[in-house]
Amino acid sequence: MSKQMLILDTSCPQCAALLTEGSQILLNAFVHDTHQEGEMRLSALFGDYSVATELELPPGSVVEFRCPRCEASLTLPLACKLCGAPMTSLNLVKGGYVEFCCRRGCQGHALGGIGDIDHMMSLMNRMFETPYD
Ligand SMILES: [Zn+2]
Numbered sequence: 080m081s082k083q084m085l086i087l088d089t090s091c092p093q094c095a096a097l098l099t100e101g102s103q104i105l106l107n108a109f110v111h112d113t114h115q116e117g118e119m120r121l122s123a124l125f126g127d128y129s130v131a132t133e134l135e136l137p138p139g140s141v142v143e144f145r146c147p148r149c150e151a152s153l154t155l156p157l158a159c160k161l162c163g164a165p166m167t168s169l170n171l172v173k174g175g176y177v178e179f180c181c182r183r184g185c186q187g188h189a190l191g192g193i194g195d196i197d198h199m200m201s202l203m204n205r206m207f208e209t210p211y212d
């Protein structure tokens with residue numbers, strides 16, 4: 080299974096705008112710790128947690144993500160099980176969704192959830208469209 084080639088096609092849960100551009104997920108972000116707002120690009124590669132942004136992003140800072148088209152907040156009323164920061168949710172074009180913690184450096188930041196293997200596997204299966212058990 081070539082993990083490197085797996086790109087998450089994401090869309091806004093509110094307006095259905097495509098958020099993935101090439102191998103990046105383009106979002107607006109508000110950094111709570113610094114009160115800065117701007118563009119942020121998350122890697123759309125499954126399992127890659129890299130972030131590209133002009134914003135200052137101190138380790139541990141909490142980011143609120145918004146849709147660049149409709150500006151809806153993508154934050155869920157759900158706390159990360161690891162650190163208590165809010166979770167962010169994006170829809171997947173092929174069905175389903177991904178959730179990740181919005182605290183920089185938290186392991187829950189992993190796209191795809193917080194290490195729930197069953198959830199990850201069913202997500203992978205949906206994306207590859209190959210049932211596997
Ligand atoms: Zn939107």
Ligand SMILES: [Zn+2]
Nearest residue numbers: 159162180185
């Ligand atoms: Zn967290």
